Amino acid sequence: MPLPTIASLWIGGDLSYLEQVCLKSFADHGHRTILYTYEGVSNAPEGVEVMDANLVFPSTNFVRHKESGSPAVHADAFRYRMIQLQNAVWVDTDVLCVRPWDFDTQYIFGWEKKNSLVCNAVFGLPRFSETLTRLNKFCLNEYPIPPWLGEKEQDELRALADSGNPVHVSELKWGVWGPSAVTWFLKETGEIEHAQPVEAFYPVSYKFRRELLMAGPVVDKIITDGVYGIHLWNRRLSRRIVTNEGGIVPPASFLGRAISRHEIDMELAPIPDKPPPGYPTQKEIAARKAAKKAGASKPPVSVPPAPAPAPAPASVDPATATYGNTTFHIDRLKQSAPYQRAIEDMESRTETLFERLPDPPTPISNEKILVLTSMKNEAPFILEWIAYHKMIGATHFLVYTNDCTDNTNEILDRLAEMGLVTRLDNPWTPSSNNAPQHAALEDAMQQPVFKDADWVLTIDVDEFVNIHVGDGCFADLFAASNYPNVISFTWKFFGNIDVNAYEDRPISEQFTACAPEFIPKPRLGWGFKSMVHKSAPYTKIGVHRPLKISDEDKVDEVRWVNGSGRKMPDLLLTNNGWRSTKRSLGYQMATLNHYVLRSADSFLVKRDRGRVNHTEQDQGLAYWMRRNYTSETDARMLGRQQGLRKELDALMADSVLSDLHSEAVRWHHARIDALKASPEYKALYDQLTEKQWPDAIYLTKPEGEAGEKDAPDVVIPEPELDLLPTAAAEAKIDRLTRMLAGQVRRDEGITPQGDVIGESGVTTTSSVPQVKRIDIGGGEPQAPSWNGEPEPRFSEMRDAARQQGFFWEGEANAFYFEPVGKRLVVTFDNVHTARLQEQRWPWGHGQISRQLECSVLGIMSKDRSWFRDPFVHDGFDRLQESGWFDQFDQVLFYGASMGGYGALTFSRACPGANVLAIEPQTTLDRSILPDDDRWPWTKKLDWSGRYADAAEGTASARQIVVVSDPYFDMDRAHVERLSGDNIHHLRVPFFGHKSAPALVTLGNLKPLLSQMTHGTFDASQYYQLLRGRHDLARFQHGLITIARERGHLKLALKACEATLGKRSARNIRLIKEDIQAELAAKS
């Protein structure tokens, strides 16, 4: 769905900067934003449209609150009427937008208090909503008897009404037409089910509103992906700004940064100093003070005015489709708001700097357009490229080839016989001192077809000139740019979203995801390619541009324009630069679409052959990642497909050519299959198609820049970063970092921040623990003990423990305690976390301390020794003996695998505790369980003594929940050893020793953990939730494998079919074929 229109109502004079920033935040995120007023307003921010509120709700019956004088009652009624009449979402003027509201629903409202109150500061409903009907009906009566009041209160109101003194809505408690009514009617109609969680719009509660004015990332921390807007509580906050902050929001606070982000000038629209009746204004207070003590007044805070924003230029040319005499304009260029604004600013700036060309002194001939290129093994892609450029006006192609083994030469030679191409062998040899492409260019200048041409365009077979003026032909571009003699086209990189398989279908049709046109910071220097007219005074043709001007005096004869048809800066005419600078970049008339990646399949072939010009470069994963730009959409080439198909058909009508092409396609398919059979290429292919890598715009040192081969790092470009609150930016960086490390799979999507994940390879987010002291009286253990070498990976925990809690360290393990609340989670490391090389925090630390607000006792492990060190046993003895656990209301022991063993084993130190053990071991004593040799070194550990066998220590726990896969024999052997009424088995079939990541993916771990920390576990709920597992690849594969192993072939076949119905998976298809063959053999 397109972004909804946002609308609000303003009553009372001009806006202050607080309303300005809120309204502008919506416009800046790409929403159409409307402000209704009854009296007009002179200072609406840029991008906000002002409309007459009388058109929606006439002011004749204006209602104000009796006590506060607030027009809020009227505004309540106004919004319900407005959304019934128009397709708009209501927001109060004190809601700040922090990301685009791209909801896939028209129900847009949220809980202010979970499950008890929906606020109406953000309110959107479908126009046919029953709630809306009831609200509007309810607001027709200015003397309402709210049905949600108690019987007694309702009776009183009724009695007053009966006695002829009905109570007017403005005399009732605040909010009668507002949140109370909204919540009541949403519940009555059931539409309350669409309520967004509290964090969506009310992440900062009324109580904590002052945090909005505190310096530092206080508020930023809570801005997760689920936060769309922030209700600022302006009515109270604004008074505080006036009385305590001198009228200026502290620039370093969250709100202060938002104001500068949205370019609002606080001085131009101050908050009016309106104290409650009978109180002095700040000015009066200051005057009194000044009268008492001369010269003591506070100096005014000065804030530099923001530069005037550039006017928005006309939008880019849309693609068109023509039917009869009618041309349809189709907006196929979609850029996200921050990057769209960046390119618009850029284009409007060059518009003021660089003119268009004056009329040419003499007309030049523009008939013969030669395209010059080099190729090596590009056979399946040649015809589209030739057909396309022929369509837009190219008349001949001069192609140099080297070392082709795939029909490239044959196709070109046939095209040569048809008169369209001249093909020559590249004169380059391995002993040449330049690159193949340069050798070709030098040779080309001697060729008759070159000398004969009016224009020479130098591009590669993966580059397509896309012209946006007229009919999209070169002739249209010449005319629109007033007949230049050099034209440069800036690259636009097209990336690959899930186009895995190679298909013989136009590249220009298959790929529409691309890079933003301009990123100011860090600036990406997109390169350009050029076409040169023979009259231009240059002596040489380069890969990107003409070189070596024949005579410095002739520089005036250069008529060189960029892709927006503007004169190139003088400097560029004689230097050899080939990357678009801020001044030379432009896309308004033409773009050079650069399809550098194509499909994942074809990429393997490309990697196999090496680039023509860069024979040594490895084109592996890093090469792909650095070029995979997919954040924007430019589908304007789809409008050219009709013409392209005609040209292609005309070429393919030649049977020799069409046979050669088909052969090339077959060869390409075969080559792909052969490459995929090699482990190296298969591994690369899996990397490309199974993992989610960061989009190239987020990588440092992009394509072609110095240092490209160094390991990339992630960064968010400024236009986007400017709109992100700190925490959201941090969360994004965190996700991108995990993507970069190959830790995010495509099919799993992005793991929610703060989730704890076990041995899947995804790590717990480490962060500084929140300093939140609680008074935990008595039983504080002894001072930290040091026993063995301090572990460098634990240094942050050690520092944190100096502030609060404690930290004990032994040779192999450590105890870290962080006091947060009266509930405690004792959490254990697992073999995966023990091996992480980064700064460590207890498993699930962030979630336990911040989200669940529980105290944390982390049992850390430096190695994989299953907590068998007596140091750990001593520690738990000490805690138990000192009565340390008694200070907590609830204690949960928690861990997975090795940590699950720990949780089960050590829970006996705290009788009455709960345990959540995910796929735990009970013992690795080979004399008890001889078959479990998954961790060979553990046979040497001492499995006797205190805290040894987990199965023996479970009786004292209150409730033990064990999560495991009943079909995974290794784990089942352990789990079956556990017995007792207090044990609940939660089965996660077919995930093997991967139950924890499965729970995370299904979104079950968080609620499970949360319930267990409260001591309220309900098994039936989890089986409900677990149904979602049927869509996980791991489950599907597991079910099929187990069914086969047990001889249930028909069930396995059914499971294959069900899976293939949901997604196309090559491995499942192969298994299915196997099973079918097996079944056929049997019958």
Place this chain on the structure above:
Amino acid sequence: MTAQNVIVTCMKNEGPFVLEWIAHHLDIGFDHFVVYTNDCDDGTEEILDALMAAGYVTRLDNPFRETGEAKPQRAALKHASTLDVVRDAQWVLVSDVDEFVNIHVGEGRLRDLIDAAGQPDAISMQWRLFGSSDLEDFEDLPIISRHTLCAPRLCPRPIQAWGVKTLFRPAAFKELGVHRPLAPAQSKLKWTNGSGKAVSKKFHESGWRFGVGGYGYDLVTLNHYSTRNAASYLVKKDRGRVNHVNREQGDSYWLRMNINMEHDASLYGRLPQIINRIGELRSLPGVAACHDDAVRLHVDKIKALKARDDTKALFDEITSERAKTVSRHINMIPREHFDSGLLGIPSDLVSMLEKVPHIG
């Protein structure tokens, strides 16, 4: 080669609109059209016959007079159930020429829909009523380019807004029906709505529409252009509806179906493909000439109808400001006025609505 995906439909005087409809559905993956016609005098049959020569269409005379069936559509569907081309198809849809299948997943093609819905036996696609977009006159341009204003997704009235048409595997059913197939041939059926969610068990037995609980447009919408422009509506009204031969289609039909409340241009993006397909079809022998003749006949018919007092009065009524205003605010119109017609709607309500700015 046998057809895979077949549409069965009835037509009566739909001349200028046939080509685009066929082109669009060919483009998204249907490969054959079984069309029953009756009483056409506007070139509909000639276009269809030209397309039949190229193999895209099977045109048949509607057998309703011979069979004595009162409803032409019913007779046609009964007959279609016996055709091999229908029985042997993978997928069948019974649909009308003013309905456009609009798929929102993958590349917008039939196979994308079927995959996304989990390879079911039937998918009931819900109508979204597209209004006139205030267009008063006919032009020979694609319908999908002209009409982009429509009813909201949640639209409880008129009741037609919940209506469905069903794409189904003929092997799984014994009979064709207008809105959905009848008489399941197998005990277990996977039957989804337009969001890929299972329809109610009750719907397996009967029903022609969804309600507030079952509607869904996540995967597919059936764009229903039942009014088109005001002038073409005169022609439509003049011919009567195929299936409701005796019911008047006065302004109360226009009032119900002409809904211009929201903007949905999701099909607009397929214009290049559709225009391209139309071009391909026009290059077949006879098609272009037949289409252009039908357009001329339609324009002449409009001229004649506008010259007649009764139809001119209807034209003025449905193109009035009042009608346009009401079409943007169907949610504000009390249900009882759907039958009383445009003129029965209170004037103060209309004048209040007239002032409301169009903002989104």
